[in-house]
Amino acid sequence: MKTKIYTDFSENKAAGKKSFAVLIDPDKIEGESSCMRIVNMSIENQVDYFLVGGSLITGNNFGHVVRLIKENTDIPVIIFPGSSMHIEPAADGILFLSLISGRNPDLLIGQHVVAAPVLKRSKLEVLPTGYLLINSGQQTTVSYMSNTTPIPHDKPSVAACTAIAGEMLGLKLIYMDAGSGAGSPVSSQMINMVRKAVDVPLIVGGGINNAHKAARAYESGADVIVIGNGIEENPSLLVEVAELTSRYNQQLNV
Ligand code: 1GP
Numbered sequence: 001m002k003t004k005i006y007t008d009f010s011e012n013k014a015a016g017k018k019s020f021a022v023l024i025d026p027d028k029i030e031g032e033s034s035c036m037r038i039v040n041m042s043i044e045n046q047v048d049y050f051l052v053g054g055s056l057i058t059g060n061n062f063g064h065v066v067r068l069i070k071e072n073t074d075i076p077v078i079i080f081p082g083s084s085m086h087i088e089p090a091a092d093g094i095l096f097l098s099l100i101s102g103r104n105p106d107l108l109i110g111q112h113v114v115a116a117p118v119l120k121r122s123k124l125e126v127l128p129t130g131y132l133l134i135n136s137g138q139q140t141t142v143s144y145m146s147n148t149t150p151i152p153h154d155k156p157s158v159a160a161c162t163a164i165a166g167e168m169l170g171l172k173l174i175y176m177d178a179g180s181g182a183g184s185p186v187s188s189q190m191i192n193m194v195r196k197a198v199d200v201p202l203i204v205g206g207g208i209n210n211a212h213k214a215a216r217a218y219e220s221g222a223d224v225i226v227i228g229n230g231i232e233e234n235p236s237l238l239v240e241v242a243e244l245t246s247r248y249n250q251q252l253n254v
Helices: 004-015 031-044 062-072 105-121 141-146 156-168 188-197 211-220 229-233 236-252
Strands: 019-024 049-053 077-080 093-098 125-133 173-177 202-205 224-227
Touching (some): 004 125, 019 031, 019 202, 019 236, 031 062, 031 236, 062 077, 093 105, 093 173, 156 173, 156 188, 188 202, 211 236
Parallel strands (some): 019 049, 019 224, 049 077, 093 125, 125 173
C-alpha cells in the first residue's frame, strides 16, 4: 500500500511546514490550454499538490485532466471526489472522504463501499479523510449535493468535537471546507480550535480568494490550504500564495 503522500503530510505537519494545493475542477477547465496554463504556473511556483475534482462534475473530462497533469509534472495529483464515480487510476492518491459533519449515511460509508474494491485494485494512495463542511453564509454546491447541514461557522466547538471523533475513528486527515466559492472562509477561531483538538494534518479550503486569507488560515493552524475559484478568477493569486507559503516555510530554517 502506498503511503508517500500521507508520510509527507505528517512529516510536514511535525516540522510546522505549510503546503499549498491548487484545486482544478474539470468542469471549469476550458480546453487543454487553460489547464496547462495553471499547471505550468504551478510548476514554476513550486505548488505542493494538485487536487482534482468537485462535488458535481457534469463533463466527461475528469480522467483526461488527471492524465494531462500527470504527463506534464511530478507534482502529486490527488483526487478530490464528489462521488464513487470519480476514480482515475492515473492519479497518485485519493482523499477517501467521509462527510462526518453530516448525517447522510451514503457519504459517511455508502459511496465508500462501492469505491473500495475499485480502489483496492488500483495503485492509488488512499487517504482516509474526515470531511467537515462549514456554513459560509450561503448554500454551496457541496452542501446542496450532499444533502447535509454544514456546521455553523460560529460553532468552533462543534467542529472540534467532530474532528476529535473522526480522529478517534481512525481517519488520518481532517479537511475543513467552507465550500467552493464560499463568501467567507473557515474562521481563524474554528481552525485554531480544531488544530488544538487533533494531531492529524489539517487541510482547509473554500473561499480563500486572497493572500491575506491564505496567511490567516496558515497562522490559525492549517497545514495544507486548498484554492480553486480564487485562482480561476485571478491566476496571479497562485504566485502570491506560493510566495507566501515559501516565506512561511523559510522562517522555519532560520
Ligand atoms: C472547495 O476547498 C475547495 O471544496 C476550494 O474552494 O474553490 O473556494 O477555493 P475554493
